[in-house]
Amino acid sequence: MKTSTNASELLSFQSEWSSPVAFVPTMGALHEGHLSLFRRARESVGDSGTVVASIFVNPLQFDRPGDLKNYPRTLDDDLAFCRQEGVDHVFHPNAAEFYAPDHSIQVLEKSLAQHLCGATRPGHFDGVCTVVLKLFNLVAPDFAVFGKKDYQQLAIIRRMVRDLSLRVEIIAAETFREQDGLAMSSRNRNLTADDRADAPRLRKALLAAQNLAVTGERSPEKYLAAARQQLKGAPESFRVDYLELVSRQTLQPLASVSEPALMAVAAFYGEVRLIDNIEITAR
Ligand SMILES: Nc1ncnc2c1ncn2[C@@H]1O[C@H](COP(=O)(O)OP(=O)(O)OP(=O)(O)O)[C@@H](O)[C@H]1O
Ligand SMILES: CC(C)(CO)[C@@H](O)C(=O)[O-]
Ligand code: BAL
Numbered sequence: 694m695k696t697s698t699n700a701s702e703l704l705s706f707q708s709e710w711s712s713p714v715a716f717v718p719t720m721g722a723l724h725e726g727h728l729s730l731f732r733r734a735r736e737s738v739g740d741s742g743t744v745v746a747s748i749f750v751n752p753l754q755f756d757r758p759g760d761l762k763n764y765p766r767t768l769d770d771d772l773a774f775c776r777q778e779g780v781d782h783v784f785h786p787n788a789a790e791f792y793a794p795d796h797s798i799q800v801l802e803k804s805l806a807q808h809l810c811g812a813t814r815p816g817h818f819d820g821v822c823t824v825v826l827k828l829f830n831l832v833a834p835d836f837a838v839f840g841k842k843d844y845q846q847l848a849i850i851r852r853m854v855r856d857l858s859l860r861v862e863i864i865a866a867e868t869f870r871e872q873d874g875l876a877m878s879s880r881n882r883n884l885t886a887d888d889r890a891d892a893p894r895l896r897k898a899l900l901a902a903q904n905l906a907v908t909g910e911r912s913p914e915k916y917l918a919a920a921r922q923q924l925k926g927a928p929e930s931f932r933v934d935y936l937e938l939v940s941r942q943t944l945q946p947l948a949s950v951s952e953p954a955l956m957a958v959a960a961f962y963g964e965v966r967l968i969d970n971i972e973i974t975a976r
């Protein structure tokens with residue numbers, strides 16, 4: 694496995710890469726969810742292709758300075774995981790070098806980012822699109838793998854690929870979970886033991902809503918009420934950031950659950966913000 698820390702170093706290795714190239718962008722603090730993405734990447738290119746990962750905690754996408762400061766950074770362990778999973782190249786730039794000090798161009802998304810995380814983390818997806826476009830330009834992958842845990846991110850990246858005619862195929866990977874249902878997330882390691890024990894509540898709330906789908910229920914409010922019921926009785930540290938039922942196509946709230954829907958939740962335990970989602974298709 695080779696590594697690089699700036700654009701020119703990365704480019705100097707590129708001639709050694711055999712096509713096709715699959716790319717997995719991450720912010721590090723790797724867990725099993727990320728490893729499942731590396732495996733999807735390998736499947737997509739086969740043994741003779743190249744799997745590239747990036748590890749970069751992108752300051753442009755953080756809306757809260759404390760979140761950026763506390764984001765877990767475990768580079769040595771991450772590189773060991775990548776080696777073990779057969780990743781061929783890891784790009785891990787530092788922010789000071791990655792962005793020019795006077796960088797002034799950003800990608801804006803104006804529709805899919807109106808709700809969910811886009812509404813509660815202003816500017817977040819502009820930061821995500823900007824870094825992902827820059828990484829795509831550097832790595833020039835044939836495939837890029839993104840997790841469905843960050844459903845809105847996946848939808849926005851797909852839209853960026855379509856609207857800016859990027860030459861990359863996006864692959865969606867299912868959410869990898871702990872035994873108790875909690876979606877794996879780098880931020881999970883910042884939870885207290887009590888909050889960690891309570892956190893599967895998010896998954897239970899989403900499942901309670903999904904269970905209504907077999908009845909053919911069309912009222913969004915009924916789905917939201919079923920989920921809210923499960924969010925009651927949480928510890929004091931718990932605070933819902935949003936709970937929304939949206940169209941899977943537009944990510945806008947639905948008046949009736951008569952098209953494929955997504956219920957998405959974001960919640961804080963103290964300062965730690967977790968997200969999860971579930972697909973809902975009423976019968
Ligand atoms: N549990 C998971 N299952 C599958 N993919 C995941 C999972 N968690 C993260 N990913 C995906 O890994 C990629 C990198 O995500 P990232 O490095 O932000 O990890 P993360 O665990 O989502 O971190 P955090 O939730 O703390 O932001 C994204 O495409 C994301 O959707
Ligand atoms: C795609 C990404 C690596 C861009 O910084 C990040 O948003 C993430 O880890 O999901
Ligand atoms: N996985 C999403 C990256 C973030 O929370 O900033």
